[in-house]
Amino acid sequence: MLSAQSLAAIDREVAKYPADQKRSAVMGALRIALVERRETGKTPEERCLNTEVIEFVANYLQIPPVAAYEVATFYNMYDMKPVGQYKITVCTNLPCALSGGVNAAAYISKKLGIAIGETSADGKYTLLEGECMGACGDAPVLLVNNHKMCSFMTPEAIDKKLAELN
Amino acid sequence: MLEIEIDGKKLTVPQGSTVMDAAHSVGTYIPHFCYHKKLSIAANCRMCLVEVEKAPKPLPACATPVTDGMKVHTHSDMAKKAQAGVMEFLLINHPLDCPICDQGGECQLQDLAVGYGNSSSRYQEEKRSVVGKDMGPLVSAEEMSRCIHCTRCVRFTEEIGGFQEIGMANRSEFSEIMPYLGKTVNSEISGNVIDLCPVGALTSKPFRYSTRAWELSRRKSVSPHDGLGSNLIVQVKANEVMRVLPLENEAINECWIADRDRFSYEGLNSAERLQKPMIKFDGKWHETDWETALAYVVKGLNGVSADHGKDAIGFLTSPHSTTEELYLAQKLARAFGVNNIDYRLRRSDFSADAAQQGAQWLGSSIAELTAAKSILVVGSTQRKEQPLLASQLRQAVKKGSALNVIHVADDALLTAVNAKLIVSPLALVNALAQVLKAVVEIKSAQSTIDLAAVAASEEAQAIAASLVEAESAAIVLGNVAQHHPAFAQLLKLTQEIAALTGARFGLLAEAANSTGAELVGALPHRAAFGANTAAGLNAAAMIAAPRKAYFLLNTEVEFDSYNPQAAVAAMKQAATVIALTAYKGAGLLDYADVLLPIAPFSETAGSFVNMEGKLQSFNGVVRPLGETRPAWKVLRVLGNMLNLSGFEHNSAEEVRAELLAHGAVESAFNNAIGDVPVNAEAGAGLVRIGEVPLYQADAICRRAQSLQQTADAAVPVARAHSSLLARLNLADGKQGLLRQGTGELKVLVEADDSLPADTVRLATAHPLTVGLGGMFDSIELTQG
Numbered sequence: 041m042l043s044a045q046s047l048a049a050i051d052r053e054v055a056k057y058p059a060d061q062k063r064s065a066v067m068g069a070l071r072i073a074l075v076e077r078r079e080t081g082k083t084p085e086e087r088c089l090n091t092e093v094i095e096f097v098a099n100y101l102q103i104p105p106v107a108a109y110e111v112a113t114f115y116n117m118y119d120m121k122p123v124g125q126y127k128i129t130v131c132t133n134l135p136c137a138l139s140g141g142v143n144a145a146a147y148i149s150k151k152l153g154i155a156i157g158e159t160s161a162d163g164k165y166t167l168l169e170g171e172c173m174g175a176c177g178d179a180p181v182l183l184v185n186n187h188k189m190c191s192f193m194t195p196e197a198i199d200k201k202l203a204e205l206n
Numbered sequence: 207m208l209e210i211e212i213d214g215k216k217l218t219v220p221q222g223s224t225v226m227d228a229a230h231s232v233g234t235y236i237p238h239f240c241y242h243k244k245l246s247i248a249a250n251c252r253m254c255l256v257e258v259e260k261a262p263k264p265l266p267a268c269a270t271p272v273t274d275g276m277k278v279h280t281h282s283d284m285a286k287k288a289q290a291g292v293m294e295f296l297l298i299n300h301p302l303d304c305p306i307c308d309q310g311g312e313c314q315l316q317d318l319a320v321g322y323g324n325s326s327s328r329y330q331e332e333k334r335s336v337v338g339k340d341m342g343p344l345v346s347a348e349e350m351s352r353c354i355h356c357t358r359c360v361r362f363t364e365e366i367g368g369f370q371e372i373g374m375a376n377r378s379e380f381s382e383i384m385p386y387l388g389k390t391v392n393s394e395i396s397g398n399v400i401d402l403c404p405v406g407a408l409t410s411k412p413f414r415y416s417t418r419a420w421e422l423s424r425r426k427s428v429s430p431h432d433g434l435g436s437n438l439i440v441q442v443k444a445n446e447v448m449r450v451l452p453l454e455n456e457a458i459n460e461c462w463i464a465d466r467d468r469f470s471y472e473g474l475n476s477a478e479r480l481q482k483p484m485i486k487f488d489g490k491w492h493e494t495d496w497e498t499a500l501a502y503v504v505k506g507l508n509g510v511s512a513d514h515g516k517d518a519i520g521f522l523t524s525p526h527s528t529t530e531e532l533y534l535a536q537k538l539a540r541a542f543g544v545n546n547i548d549y550r551l552r553r554s555d556f557s558a559d560a561a562q563q564g565a566q567w568l569g570s571s572i573a574e575l576t577a578a579k580s581i582l583v584v585g586s587t588q589r590k591e592q593p594l595l596a597s598q599l600r601q602a603v604k605k606g607s608a609l610n611v612i613h614v615a616d617d618a619l620l621t622a623v624n625a626k627l628i629v630s631p632l633a634l635v636n637a638l639a640q641v642l643k644a645v646v647e648i649k650s651a652q653s654t655i656d657l658a659a660v661a662a663s664e665e666a667q668a669i670a671a672s673l674v675e676a677e678s679a680a681i682v683l684g685n686v687a688q689h690h691p692a693f694a695q696l697l698k699l700t701q702e703i704a705a706l707t708g709a710r711f712g713l714l715a716e717a718a719n720s721t722g723a724e725l726v727g728a729l730p731h732r733a734a735f736g737a738n739t740a741a742g743l744n745a746a747a748m749i750a751a752p753r754k755a756y757f758l759l760n761t762e763v764e765f766d767s768y769n770p771q772a773a774v775a776a777m778k779q780a781a782t783v784i785a786l787t788a789y790k791g792a793g794l795l796d797y798a799d800v801l802l803p804i805a806p807f808s809e810t811a812g813s814f815v816n817m818e819g820k821l822q823s824f825n826g827v828v829r830p831l832g833e834t835r836p837a838w839k840v841l842r843v844l845g846n847m848l849n850l851s852g853f854e855h856n857s858a859e860e861v862r863a864e865l866l867a868h869g870a871v872e873s874a875f876n877n878a879i880g881d882v883p884v885n886a887e888a889g890a891g892l893v894r895i896g897e898v899p900l901y902q903a904d905a906i907c908r909r910a911q912s913l914q915q916t917a918d919a920a921v922p923v924a925r926a927h928s929s930l931l932a933r934l935n936l937a938d939g940k941q942g943l944l945r946q947g948t949g950e951l952k953v954l955v956e957a958d959d960s961l962p963a964d965t966v967r968l969a970t971a972h973p974l975t976v977g978l979g980g981m982f983d984s985i986e987l988t989q990g
Contacts, residue, residue, distance in 0.1 A: 091387050104364075106373035106386040113375040171377065 041096045046076045062101045066111050069097045070118055084122030116168055117186045124159045126205050129170035129183040139179035144193045211277045225267040225278055226254060236280050237289060237318045239404045240356035241268035244461060245365055251356050255288035256280045264288035293323035299334045301351050309406030311419040336382055342390030343915035344397055344465055346411040353383050353407035359399040367393040368600050368620025392917045394593040394900060397468040412472055412912040413449045422448055425827040428814050429467040430526050430807040431904060432592050433715025435816025436463045440808060440827040447471045447808055447828060457573055464593035466907050473909035480790045480803040481832025502800055504847045506782040510755040518754035521547035522745060523728045525717035526904045527760045528812025530861040533726040533734060534841035535759050541850040545742025548730050549723035554768045554980060556744040558694035559731045564876025565724035568817040569712025570680060576602040580676030582610040582669060585634060586684020587617055590900045592714055610669040612637050614686055614895050615967060616960035625668035630962040631982045632889030635692045638699040639886035644670030645706045653702055655884045679709035685716050689768060689981055698882040712877050715817035722815030725874050726865060735868035752776040758785040762905060764793040765971040769980040771949050786837055789905050803834040806906055810836035811858035819875050896970035896981035922969040925958035934987055941990035946979035952990045
């Protein structure tokens with residue numbers, strides 16, 4: 041189900057932990073699986089995780105499937121549903137919410153014309169609500185495609201960011 | 207030792223104790239949901255918050271280690287405020303459906319909300335709702351909105367069950383407890399999650415909506431299924447068993463019971479229960495009264511004995527019967543002059559009988575077995591034979607014991623196995639001989655058994671090293687070993703290995719009262735407490751050389767025999783078959799001539815002797831159904847009607863007292879056997895692995911509907927190694943034709959590479975397979 045390269049990468053993750061604690065490598069393994077699918081998938085459905093992939097990863101690590109499923113559904117970096125080219129995750133946890141996080145999400149939602157959890161019709165943007173990113177002092181914060189963290193996202197900063205992505 | 211003060215009470219606790227442990231040791235109750243003494247600490251419900259002096263905020267008692275000089279207040283204003291606050295949060299999404307909730311009246315959340323919560327909530331918004339889940343036929347997860355996410359069920363399946371079948375998916379307010387998508391919970395001890403659930407999210411499917419907890423009376427009893435002897439609380443309403451719960455006994459079942467113990471009660475209320483004596487004449491069954499039926503039985507026994515002699519009568523009894531019943535059955539048989547009595551219907555090798563020196567048992571206490579540093583289990587499916595003991599062995603492995611396995615199939619034991627030898631039943635003796643050989647080599651010792659032709663494999667050497675090096679070791683023989691056609695040799699080899707390694711050895715008792723049956727002498731060669739007796743025929747001999755009359759106690763020979771084909775044929779040729787039974791099973795209706803309704807364990811006083819030789823007595827929890835009578839009473843009256851002396855007992859207690867007057871129970875056990883010739887050469891040929899399915903082991907669980915819907919009760923298929931299927935030109939998932947003796951069976955064939963080559967694994971004791979022959983005999987497999 042996964043390429044030899046991905047499996048080798050997963051083996052590298054497994055090697056970081058004691059032999060009887062393969063379970064510790066589940067986050068890395070799911071990330072590697074997702075990256076491969078994102079790069080090679082032909083349809084939006086093939087570019088995210090699904091239960092078969094999760095089960096494959098679980099079996100590869102010799103852990104119960106539900107243990108991998110718990111992890112995959114806990115973190116919203118793991119895409120369980122198709123996402124657009126740019127996945128924008130806005131933190132709406134309490135400290136961010138007090139500093140305008142909810143407003144930032146609402147502003148993006150209005151600007152892109154999609155509700156939270158939706159993908160734009162052209163498949164370009166997906167807007168998600170995120171959990172604390174550990175940067176409450178920089179609130180409001182958002183994450184683009186899991187990797188690029190953007191701080192102090194006032195409406196002006198959001199406009200600039202979206203223009204950049206466009 | 208650390209000093210701690212809890213609510214002004216000073217005490218010392220060992221290093222590493224938590225505040226919760228310390229509080230329990232002085233009887234201080236701290237409210238909690240997620241904490242459970244047998245599970246790992248999660249500290250996610252936050253209900254056990256307490257005030258600790260010098261700590262800036264309340265701390266969870268279950269996860270806070272005691273430090274020296276700690277001062278804890280469990281009822282201070284700070285603690286109470288924290289607990290009330292947590293309770294308010296827990297109730298935010300909890301539906302107020304207590305009036306229709308099964309858990310109502312025995313709900314921890316309900317109790318603690320009254321004890322530690324506020325009288326009203328400030329939360330006005332909409333509550334979240336969670337879709338119900340399907341966890342299979344035993345555990346209902348219909349109302350998951352009630353879940354408070356304590357994760358006890360998750361931790362149970364992972365830590366006690368051995369495989370995490372339940373998980374918590376999603377995050378924060380979207381969290382849901384669920385089995386893996388599309389899967390059910392198939393653990394053989396899954397029912398315990400119902401007890402663990404502190405709210406009404408996980409409830410018992412068979413029990414749901416049948417009655418209220420406060421309408422039930424609680425009565426103590428003992429499980430009639432496996433040899434562990436789990437202690438039960440049987441809950442009763444209007445003379446009907448409504449449900450079964452565990453009774454905590456740390457030395458035996460801890461606080462758990464297997465699903466078989468918990469849900470088999472459905473079989474007690476089965477429509478198949480025999481309620482009136484029945485006699486067959488002119489090929490038709492007629493209900494009758496006890497007087498007529500007993501007179502018929504007496505006439506039958508006297509008639510056969512007059513025409514053909516006493517030796518023409520055979521008594522076949524069940525290891526699921528009580529000690530008192532088995533004692534009276536053997537007493538009746540012997541007083542009447544019949545020596546043909548046996549309880550070992552599923553055994554095939556009796557050649558150790560003459561060499562036997564005492565009643566066979568586990569050889570140690572259960573606690574000693576699980577504390578052994580090295581354990582060798584020979585011929586046992588473990589999880590399907592002894593579900594709860596298998597979980598205890600799993601805990602033993604976690605605590606550092608090495609589990610070694612010699613078996614006929616590479617079953618998933620859900621635990622780490624130190625070394626294993628998986629061989630065909632024909633090579634089982636050879637496998638054990640390999641271990642003996644390796645032990646002899648390590649110890650540079652001599653063995654009385656000729657091992658010249660045996661070569662110890664690497665795995666055998668690993669097993670031997672593990673047994674020799676461990677400071678305490680135990681070897682136990684499971685059902686497969688006991689039913690094996692070379693059981694005597696396996697026992698002899700085990701004894702030799704044990705003698706050289708200092709290990710304890712014994713049998714994992716197949717049934718609730720196998721050990722009791724040994725004790726009371728429901729055996730052809732030994733009477734009660736090993737008293738000498740004129741030798742009679744064993745169970746196999748009574749079938750191989752058919753008798754004119756059979757007296758069946760609690761036995762359905764088509765399910766309980768090593769070779770159902772031969773057993774049923776023997777019954778059919780007999781002039782009379784007298785059956786004392788709780789059920790009018792299809793088999794009995796076919797071959798029996800008179801059926802006397804006897805009480806199952808729930809309707810009679812009695813006792814079971816568990817595998818460790820502990821006699822546990824119990825009383826009936828309900829009145830006998832219809833005209834059913836306790837079997838000890840029936841046997842006593844039969845003794846009177848046959849004009850035999852010594853049948854004056856007025857209660858089961860009197861029967862027990864008479865038995866126990868023979869001596870102390872512990873003194874009767876001895877697994878040592880004398881000389882048995884051993885042929886360590888592995889045999890060749892295609893052989894059947896015919897185990898008894900988990901829920902076909904005894905008459906009660908065969909009729910428990912919910913158990914019969916589980917994955918473990920699925921219709922048997924024939925499994926064989928893919929190389930064998932290829933050689934026979936058979937396809938995986940297609941039909942094959944099996945032949946044993948005069949029996950043929952078309953059955954689905956599945957490839958299973960965990961089996962040794964040249965074996966076909968097909969369950970016995972199932973309606974589908976009753977036409978086939980011996981459990982571990984040769985078998986033919988061809989295209990169907």
